[in-house]
Amino acid sequence: WQPSWTPDGRSLAFLSDRGGEDAKTQVWLMPAGGGKARQVTKFADGVEDYVLSPDGKQLAVIARDPERPEGTPKPKNPPPIVVKRYQFKEDGVGYLTDRRKHLYLVDVASGKATLLTSGQHDEQLPAWAPDGQTIAYVTKRGDDPDRHLNYDIYLIAPEAGAKERQLTS
Numbered sequence: 001w002q003p004s005w006t007p008d009g010r011s012l013a014f015l016s017d018r019g020g021e022d023a024k025t026q027v028w029l030m031p032a033g034g035g036k037a038r039q040v041t042k043f044a045d046g047v048e049d050y051v052l053s054p055d056g057k058q059l060a061v062i063a064r065d066p067e068r069p070e071g072t073p074k075p076k077n078p079p080p081i082v083v084k085r086y087q088f089k090e091d092g093v094g095y096l097t098d099r100r101k102h103l104y105l106v107d108v109a110s111g112k113a114t115l116l117t118s119g120q121h122d123e124q125l126p127a128w129a130p131d132g133q134t135i136a137y138v139t140k141r142g143d144d145p146d147r148h149l150n151y152d153i154y155l156i157a158p159e160a161g162a163k164e165r166q167l168t169s
Contacts, residue, residue, distance in 0.1 A: 060126035087146035
């Protein structure tokens with residue numbers, strides 16, 4: 001679902017949970033003329049949203065913080081769910097813990113992901129500037145973002161360590 005043409009028109013990017021019963025939603029790339037699709041992202045809990053850069057070499061991706069550090073095995077008996085948030089449950093997701101949805105930059109060729117945003121808030125709806133120098137996204141900020149509906153637009157350069165800038169208030 002959510003197909004998107006690459007800027008050169010040679011391929012289609014799309015979201016899919018293919019790959020088995022426990023497969024997570026990832027971004028895939030397939031030649032426009034048909035053929036085998038290639039998995040681009042490998043987020044442990046999948047991808048919620050994505051958008052291709054204007055040159056087609058990068059993706060802006062919204063993904064949930066990992067449950068465990070990479071390489072840590074899944075415990076035999078899962079720990080209890082601890083909820084400290086006002087909004088404690090979400091349809092299709094389940095109980096909401098301190099894990100949040102953040103913006104990542106993904107290199108299409110290698111699949112390497114770079115975290116662009118962090119903190120106790122969720123990002124959504126990424127969009128590239130036509131020149132590829134900025135990514136816009138929507139987020140709720142403040143002491144307790146679960147308790148209000150004030151979404152704002154932020155901008156960030158597509159590079160590690162870039163400082164985000166609030167556009168609306």
